[in-house]
Amino acid sequence: MAEAPNHDEVLARFDELSVLEAEFDDAELEIIRKSNALNAPLYKKRAEIIAKIPHFWALAFEQAPPEIDNFLQPSDSQVFAEALESLDVTRFEIDDPKGSPRSVSITFGFKDNKFFEDKVLEKKFWYRKSKDWEGLVSEPVKIHWKKGNDLTGGLTDAAVALAQARKKLAKTNSAKSAETELPEYKALAEKLEMSTEASLSFFAWFGFVSSYRWITAEESEEASKADAERLEKLKQGEKVEDEEDDEDEQDFQETEVFPSGDEIATLIADDLFPSAIKYFKHAHETEDDELSEIDVEDGDDDDDESDEEIDIRGLVGKGRKADHSPPAKKQRKA
């Protein structure tokens, strides 16, 4: 800083930083690809071992850091303890030049349970761009709840209904504002107004759409193209006008059933899933030898209805008699 920079010089630095940011972004995508290639065979091996360990994923979820654990209601933990058999995370667009290595699919495998008919619940998140936002968007996943056991009180059904109506609307009508006139919109907005976030089931996450708004593949492709053109101009040292903000007047969060759904997807994909062995082992360390006995006893509950009695907190030793030492402090990776 030998000489004082003037206003134009400082602004030019901003453009240089923008060009550099795009290069950092490319490096990050390459790291995701490399990491995926290195870890995929290890995750496969892990899935084979885990399949032989009862309650592995329920225990891993229970011992995950509070950022994840906080989203689980006791009834959600009960479903996980009784029925969650597998968890898988894949980067389904990693080899797709039109897609993104940041797009991620999270798949839960369940055994027969009293809550829903589904054996598999897969939630896909696409990494997409609009003019003034980028991030993960998803489509609501239909859960076939058993009568009287819908943990979300109809939220996932209403979210699926609105998503379908929204798609139909997009085909027949180009007027954006019309979405708020849909009966499915009103139904979901009213349902959300009635429900309290404090007791929101984790399963409402399957109804998540976006922390911004739904973005189609086409819109995202256009935005990416515009981005690339803007970047090219910056590299050539051309002036680039800031895009106008034509902000949407619709409040999309009025019908978002799980406002931090993208955040929890990232937490599962980047923390819980990669570090699952650590969390699972930690569940065992907190209760020493005693616990493995319990696990073994629970191991044979596949073929009868005794499942329904399992309490995940009992499995990991939480909420037991007071003469036990408190669970050790949860640890993060350095």
Place this chain on the structure above:
Amino acid sequence: MAEAPNHDEVLARFDELSVLEAEFDDAELEIIRKSNALNAPLYKKRAEIIAKIPHFWALAFEQAPPEIDNFLQPSDSQVFAEALESLDVTRFEIDDPKGSPRSVSITFGFKDNKFFEDKVLEKKFWYRKSKDWEGLVSEPVKIHWKKGNDLTGGLTDAAVALAQARKKLAKTNSAKSAETELPEYKALAEKLEMSTEASLSFFAWFGFVSSYRWITAEESEEASKADAERLEKLKQGEKVEDEEDDEDEQDFQETEVFPSGDEIATLIADDLFPSAIKYFKHAHETEDDELSEIDVEDGDDDDDESDEEIDIRGLVGKGRKADHSPPAKKQRKA
């Protein structure tokens, strides 16, 4: 889970998971190496641009997530605003087969200021193992405070004194417990008892040693060797006895001046440093055009003493007149 696993089978799975964890660890080290190779040239380019932007790092620190920002007292922000010129993060053992790609060095560059004589403060963190712990350890860094301006109230000096006495002791005496008898130990422990953590200066972080205890390179190498042997046995399917816990009776945290020093090192290395452009830009977005004017005005304060008047909160628009819109919510990477 066709058949119920028995106790021995479940324990065997644990051993398989341990072997697998070591493979995941190797993959992670390769990712760190790959990431380092890809990003190093970009960080170099960035440093060149940043050198021309006044207050870049002070603004980045101010806009960093609360996990980092919370460690900064107003007087620390003042030092950063007035004197912080550069920040660099390097993986100094990345090519050292005896070292670790997780070891990290964080270097702050300062210009002349009223607080200390040092132009460079470098804090190195070595990733080391003991029998029952692994993580980052560091050596206290001497800060040459100017008279009356020691923001840590003598904590960094006392930490350096103890570290030196500890080294001397290690050479002359093998009795571990003797450390607590050192006058430097008592001096630091008393100083810490008097100070309150709530007002701890960020600069006390330069006195950090370990969240566990100091571990020498030799001890770490032995522990790594023992780990490797244990792993080899597990791979061969041999039984491995759990190591005995010969827990140290000394409470090392009694003389740790900055208890979460390893955490803040990780936050700086893995978040603030890689995402600095994002945080810096965010500082500007919160106050629109108006801010760049202010920056330009501040740009010429190199060559006189007007520096001392700068308030970093003024730079980023915080704490201004109430008719400004509140700063936008801090964002995290998806």
